[in-house]
Amino acid sequence: MAVLVKKVELSLLDRSYVWPIAKGMVITLRHFLKQITTPTNKRFTIQYPDMKKPMPAGYRGLHELKRFEDGAIKCVACFMCQEACPARCISIEAEEFSELNFTQGFEEKRPSVFKIDMLRCIYCGMCEEACPKDAIWLRGEYELAAYDRLSLNYGKWDLMNTYAGLDGKLQVGPAQESPATASRPVSA
Amino acid sequence: METLAHLTGMSVVTIWTLLKVLLVFGFIMAVAPPYTWVERRGSAMMQDRIGPNRALLFGKWQILGLGHALADGIKFFFKEDIVPPHATKRLFWLAPLLAFVPALMGFAIIPFGRSFVYQGSMYHLSLLDPGNGMGMLYPLAIGAVAVYGILVAAWSSNNKWSILGGMRSSAQMVSYEIGLSLAVIAVFMKVGGYDPADIIKDQMAVGWFVWRQPLGFLVFFTCMFAESNRLPFDFAEGEAEIVAGFHTEFGSMKFGLLGLAEYAHMITASGLITTLYFGGWSVPFMPDAPVLLTILAFMVKLLFFMWVFVWVRWTLPRFRYDQLMFLGWKVMLPLSMANLIFNAWLMSRGG
Numbered sequence: 001m002a003v004l005v006k007k008v009e010l011s012l013l014d015r016s017y018v019w020p021i022a023k024g025m026v027i028t029l030r031h032f033l034k035q036i037t038t039p040t041n042k043r044f045t046i047q048y049p050d051m052k053k054p055m056p057a058g059y060r061g062l063h064e065l066k067r068f069e070d071g072a073i074k075c076v077a078c079f080m081c082q083e084a085c086p087a088r089c090i091s092i093e094a095e096e097f098s099e100l101n102f103t104q105g106f107e108e109k110r111p112s113v114f115k116i117d118m119l120r121c122i123y124c125g126m127c128e129e130a131c132p133k134d135a136i137w138l139r140g141e142y143e144l145a146a147y148d149r150l151s152l153n154y155g156k157w158d159l160m161n162t163y164a165g166l167d168g169k170l171q172v173g174p175a176q177e178s179p180a181t182a183s184r185p186v187s188a
Numbered sequence: 189m190e191t192l193a194h195l196t197g198m199s200v201v202t203i204w205t206l207l208k209v210l211l212v213f214g215f216i217m218a219v220a221p222p223y224t225w226v227e228r229r230g231s232a233m234m235q236d237r238i239g240p241n242r243a244l245l246f247g248k249w250q251i252l253g254l255g256h257a258l259a260d261g262i263k264f265f266f267k268e269d270i271v272p273p274h275a276t277k278r279l280f281w282l283a284p285l286l287a288f289v290p291a292l293m294g295f296a297i298i299p300f301g302r303s304f305v306y307q308g309s310m311y312h313l314s315l316l317d318p319g320n321g322m323g324m325l326y327p328l329a330i331g332a333v334a335v336y337g338i339l340v341a342a343w344s345s346n347n348k349w350s351i352l353g354g355m356r357s358s359a360q361m362v363s364y365e366i367g368l369s370l371a372v373i374a375v376f377m378k379v380g381g382y383d384p385a386d387i388i389k390d391q392m393a394v395g396w397f398v399w400r401q402p403l404g405f406l407v408f409f410t411c412m413f414a415e416s417n418r419l420p421f422d423f424a425e426g427e428a429e430i431v432a433g434f435h436t437e438f439g440s441m442k443f444g445l446l447g448l449a450e451y452a453h454m455i456t457a458s459g460l461i462t463t464l465y466f467g468g469w470s471v472p473f474m475p476d477a478p479v480l481l482t483i484l485a486f487m488v489k490l491l492f493f494m495w496v497f498v499w500v501r502w503t504l505p506r507f508r509y510d511q512l513m514f515l516g517w518k519v520m521l522p523l524s525m526a527n528l529i530f531n532a533w534l535m536s537r538g539g
């Protein structure tokens with residue numbers, strides 16, 4: 001079926017050039033005045049390095065290794081995330097520590113090395129799904145760039161501290177979706 | 189001023205003229221870079237964008253992106269100045285000047301304030317004193333020379349795109365010049381002379397020519413866009429079809445001069461429109477305004493028309509080349525002729 005193109009009949013006024021041009025100029029002037037009177041933070045453009053858009057809840061950015069309230073790492077080095085990772089970018093080395101410090105409670109294992117190669121990570125969130133201890137989360141930080149490959153090999157403390165304040169507890173960073181970390185269960 | 193004349197051993201007239209030259213050309217040179225800024229930021233605002241604002245002055249102050257005009261200038265000066273091996277060298281060097289100088293020169297005739305008497309001698313606020321016999325014919329002639337700037341730039345680059353752009357724009361400028369001249373002749377006829385001082389005096393006495401000859405104004409205004417190679421008539425360039433057109437081969441400050449020439453041309457064109465159709469420096473309802481007020485009035489009108497140039501550019505799409513020629517020869521020329529004949533008829537009836 002042929003498409004019938006309706007022929008537009010221009011009125012004499014519209015064919016005179018002058019009137020439509022005047023109309024168009026009024027439109028551009030309106031846009032100009034509207035944009036120039038809008039304060040910068042209300043405009044459509046987000047001026048990136050100065051202004052940032054808050055990431056939505058559930059955004060999968062840089063990982064965080066969660067801590068207990070007293071700052072101890074939640075991860076028990078069970079290697080579930082390493083197994084689940086489709087990109088094979090997590091490498092964990094476990095250590096035993098209950099002997100060393102009895103105040104640290106029931107866990108006997110914790111990672112001594114916990115590395116994620118951010119260049120290989122695809123931010124799929126499988127590690128977060130797999131973790132039985134809810135110890136690894138993907139959060140809102142997305143500015144992952146560096147001048148060499150090695151510095152994108154994030155270690156345990158990078159992952160623990162990126163979203164934490166100086167005291168190691170305060171939650172800072174773009175995404176605040178995480179509830180306060182549950183206090184560690186008291187064991188017998 | 190007498191002391192200065194005495195000190196330098198020059199006559200007062202010479203010093204006054206030198207002062208005016210510095211003032212006028214300095215003004216145009218000083219206004220052109222901010223004008224590019226107005227163009228870029230203004231266009232951005234019209235399109236709901238932000239526009240260039242990241243250039244920081246000394247790495248610190250982001251004054252609304254004004255640093256970009258400065259950065260452009262610095263960049264132009266420090267870029268390598270390449271003359272392509274296949275170019276005609278001498279003309280290639282001459283072309284930016286040929287484009288820039290006529291654009292500046294046109295402004296010389298435009299009076300930017302009321303003439304005043306100081307200590308018994310008359311001072312005129314225009315580079316060329318009234319009664320020099322050239323009058324408004326001078327900017328028209330100079331405007332015609334501006335074609336050479338573009339054509340020489342195009343021809344000397346020895347590049348197909350450049351030549352295409354140069355040919356197109358020279359054809360356009362020549363064909364619009366006829367409509368332009370006829371529109372201006374109607375003004376000359378009414379005034380009975382072509383001295384800008386007479387034209388302004390007549391407008392102060394009877395009324396601005398926009399109201400008296402709206403058709404003539406329309407033609408003149410449109411032709412001015414074509415003359416200064418402005419959108420919607422920017423056929424000298426055209427990214428989509430002929431790369432950058434006439435300045436494809438130009439780099440560094442030569443390119444900067446060609447760009448400045450366009451802006452200088454727009455400033456001169458605004459001055460012409462103001463003088464011919466908007467009463468020049470005259471202040472409405474104030475027949476003998478003080479000199480400073482007249483300068484201010486001229487500035488306001490000039491800046492307004494400079495803004496209109498930007499405004500129109502970002503409102504209208506470009507014409508196609510045949511549409512441009514159609515508009516020039518079959519619309520503008522008959523319109524300005526009709527305007528001329530109508531005004532002649534009115535005058536023959538004693539109007």
Ligand code: SF4
Pocket residue numbers: 081084085086087088089090116120121122123124125126127128
């Ligand atoms: S987000 Fe996916 S790819 Fe990245 S570390 Fe976790 S499981 Fe591996």
Ligand code: SF4
Pocket residue numbers: 074075076077078079080081082092130131132133134135136
């Ligand atoms: S982050 Fe979770 S899944 Fe990975 S080793 Fe630690 S406790 Fe196990």
